[in-house]
Structures are given as structure tokens and as C-alpha cells.
Amino acid sequence: MNYTLNQLQIFLKVSQTQSITKAAEELHLTQPAVSIQLKNFQDQFPIPLSEVVGRQLYITDFGKEVAVTAQKIIDEVQMLNQQTLAYKGKLxxxxxxxxxxxxxxxxxxxxxxxxxxxxxxxxxxxxxxxxxxxxxxxxxxxxxxxxxxxxxxxxxxxxxxxQNKLYLVGNHQKIFKQKMYSQKIFEKLPLIYREQGSGTRYTMERFIEQKNLPVTKKMELTSNEAVKQAVIAGLGYSILPLIGIKNELLNQDLQIIPVKGFPIESxxxxxxxxxxxxxxxxxxxxxxxxxxxxxxxxxxxxxxxxxxxxxxx
Incomplete structure (x- = not known):
């Protein structure tokens, strides 16, 4: 047998993802490159390491044993590299x-x-x-x-x-002419929320509760990026961290709506x-x-x- 460390790493990633496409993405390789190396690795064993049922790739029992050994080999190589660097006085x-x-x-x-x-x-x-x-x-x-x-x-x-600063934001479909709005503006703006468990959601809800704001919840999404895109598309408004909307503000995809008491700071x-x-x-x-x-x-x-x-x- 003459398999390489690279082939071990590729097979291990394929076994973890059970997908050549996902393995290629995580390894930053092309799908054909992963397929070729996987075939070259497989050819060195008389027993199949994987099989395709329908369109789904599965690792065989023997393949799972090979994956365990591959992980041990890769761990040992990494440890050897670390020991070499430590011997040279490096962190x-x-x-x-x-x-x-x-x-x-x-x-x-x-x-x-x-x-x-x-x-x-x-x-x-x-x-x-x-x-x-x-x-x-x-x-x-x-x-x-x-x-x-x-x-x-x-x-x-x-x-x-x-500091983390959160502002009320919307797209540019509606013009907000006042220099500063009262918090009553929330009566007219449907809000898009992050999911439960989100820090942004927690900060937003705590502020709303403390101020007793009459808000209307429009929808709930699972990431700030998803919320941001929904606001840009005109599905509603939201309270978002400034750190994540710099480009959208500069490109005028979003606007900050000036409201008394903002930004919310943490x-x-x-x-x-x-x-x-x-x-x-x-x-x-x-x-x-x-x-x-x-x-x-x-x-x-x-x-x-x-x-x-x-x-x-």
C-alpha cells in the first residue's frame, strides 16, 4: 500500500460528511479532485470503503474502521508537528x-x-x-x-x-424626514425578530419590555444575515447590530431610523x-x-x- 496523508485526510472528511461535494467544500478542493483521490485510496483496498445507494454515499463497516485509523494517524502527525515546533521554542x-x-x-x-x-x-x-x-x-x-x-x-x-450598538433599521422604500422620532413609531413598523436563543433577540426583547413598546412581530428568522436580507427586501423592520450592516448602509440598501433612546448599547x-x-x-x-x-x-x-x-x- 502506498496511500498518502492527503488521501487519508480526504477519506476522513468524506466519511464525516458522507458527501464528496460537502467534503470538497470543507477542504477547499474541487469535487473532481476529491473523487480522484478517493478512488486512488479505495484502489489500495480489496474491500469497499464506501457504497452509493440511490444518490446517497454510505461508508461501509470496513470503511468506518479505516476512518478511525485515519483519524489516529492524522492526530499523531499533528502531534509530531506540534512537538517539533515546541522543541524549537514555539507556541x-x-x-x-x-x-x-x-x-x-x-x-x-x-x-x-x-x-x-x-x-x-x-x-x-x-x-x-x-x-x-x-x-x-x-x-x-x-x-x-x-x-x-x-x-x-x-x-x-x-x-x-x-461596544455593541443596535439600531432600528429599514430599507429605503419609505422616507423618514424627521431628525428624531419618538418610540411611538413602533406602533406603525412591523418588526422582524431573530430566533429564540439569539443575543440580538434577547437585547431587543429586553429593550422592548423595559420601554413597554407596542410592537408588532412580523416574522422570526434564524440569523442576522437572514433578517438583514428580509429588511432589504421590504418585509419589515428590525433592530440590528451596527457592526453587521456597514456595507448595506454605505450602499444605501438600509437606513438607520433615528429613534429616541437608540442605539441600544451592550x-x-x-x-x-x-x-x-x-x-x-x-x-x-x-x-x-x-x-x-x-x-x-x-x-x-x-x-x-x-x-x-x-x-x-
Whole structure:
């Protein structure tokens, strides 16, 4: 047998996704390239590793055993690479972070230089809603979580990153001429909500409850991106984080409706379990953020305090 590490990685990904197309997407390869390597790998075994029933690909029992071995080999190779880097005095290991969906607009900027400087660090970043982020932290599946709403019952440590600002937004089909509207405007604007478990939804609902606003819920969608597109299409209005609508404001796909009491402000925090023993990689990242966060904010988010939005009243 003369299979390669690349073939092991491709077969492992195919076995995990049970799809050549999905495996190709996750590996950033073309579908034909994955198919060829999968065939070359299969040809080295007298027993089928996979089979196609209808249009669905299934991994055989023997293929599942090969996948387990492939994972062990890949893990050992990664460990060997990390040991080599550690021997050379370099920082090695995994950095695991979960982030709320709006975090995808800021977290990469707080990671790029750190990962670039430490080639031995493997980054695992999961972007999902607030409920799942907190669950992954609670289960000790990650080193850090990025949230804009702090959990109440979980013993955590926290580091403040930057402000999160939410505004009432709509498309440009309707002209809003007043410099500032009262909160009674919500009586006339059907609102589009995020799903339950979303930090944006939580912040939005808490504000509505505190102000006792007479809102009309139009629909519920499962991501800020979906909400944003629905607003652009004219299906309603919503309260969205400024960080995620910069381009749409500049392109005039969306407009901020100036309403008294806006923006709604919260803080993005990097949080971790108080009882967690941080790895050397996690400790190094925490030190990096504490030292560099202000420089990152000034260089990457200077527009955030600029003229894209009206001032709070």
C-alpha cells in the first residue's frame, strides 16, 4: 500500500460528511479532485470503503474502521508537528473559541495577528447563537466565548472587548424626514425578530419590555444575515447590530431610523470559566488581547464611531 496523508485526510472528511461535494467544500478542493483521490485510496483496498445507494454515499463497516485509523494517524502527525515546533521554542496547541453570530464581524480581527505570529497554533472558531455558545462554554468544550450578553448563573471571568450598538433599521422604500422620532413609531413598523436563543433577540426583547413598546412581530428568522436580507427586501423592520450592516448602509440598501433612546448599547466580552485551567496557548492569547485590543479597535473599527449613524439622544 502506498496511500498518502492527503488521501487519508480526504477519506476522513468524506466519511464525516458522507458527501464528496460537502467534503470538497470543507477542504477547499474541487469535487473532481476529491473523487480522484478517493478512488486512488479505495484502489489500495480489496474491500469497499464506501457504497452509493440511490444518490446517497454510505461508508461501509470496513470503511468506518479505516476512518478511525485515519483519524489516529492524522492526530499523531499533528502531534509530531506540534512537538517539533515546541522543541524549537514555539507556541503550539489548539485555541478553541465559540462566538455569537454577530461576533463573526469582529472576532477574526482579534485573532489574525495572533495566529499569524504563532504558526503552531490551530484555531477552532465556532460561530453560532448565544444559547449554543453558552452551552459549549458550560460543557468546557472551548477556551473562550465571545458574547454580548453575559450569562447570569455561570461562574465566569471576563475581558471587555468593544461596544455593541443596535439600531432600528429599514430599507429605503419609505422616507423618514424627521431628525428624531419618538418610540411611538413602533406602533406603525412591523418588526422582524431573530430566533429564540439569539443575543440580538434577547437585547431587543429586553429593550422592548423595559420601554413597554407596542410592537408588532412580523416574522422570526434564524440569523442576522437572514433578517438583514428580509429588511432589504421590504418585509419589515428590525433592530440590528451596527457592526453587521456597514456595507448595506454605505450602499444605501438600509437606513438607520433615528429613534429616541437608540442605539441600544451592550458590550462584547471574551469570557471563560472561572475554574478553567487555561492552556499555554489560551494564556498567551489572553495576554495578547489585553495588550493589543485598543490598537485593533483603533485600526480596524475607527468607522464604528464615525458618521454612519445618528448620535444617541
Amino acid at each position: 503550539v496547541g489548539k485555541l478553541k473559541i465559540s462566538a455569537v453570530s454577530t461576533g463573526k464581524y469582529i472576532m477574526p480581527y482579534f485573532l489574525a495577528d495572533f495566529v499569524s505570529k504563532h504558526q503552531g497554533v490551530e484555531l477552532l472558531l465556532d460561530v453560532t447563537n448565544k444559547a449554543k455558545v453558552i452551552e459549549s462554554l458550560k460543557n468546557n468544550e472551548v477556551d473562550f466565548s465571545l458574547v454580548s450578553v453575559l450569562p447570569h448563573k455561570l461562574p465566569i471571568e471576563k475581558l471587555e472587548l468593544m 458590550i462584547w466580552h471574551l469570557i471563560w470559566l472561572r475554574s478553567k485551567n487555561l492552556t499555554p496557548v489560551a494564556q498567551a492569547y489572553l495576554h495578547y488581547i489585553a495588550q493589543e485590543k485598543q490598537k485593533i479597535i483603533e485600526s480596524k473599527f475607527s468607522w464604528y464611531e464615525g458618521s454612519l449613524m445618528p448620535h444617541k439622544t
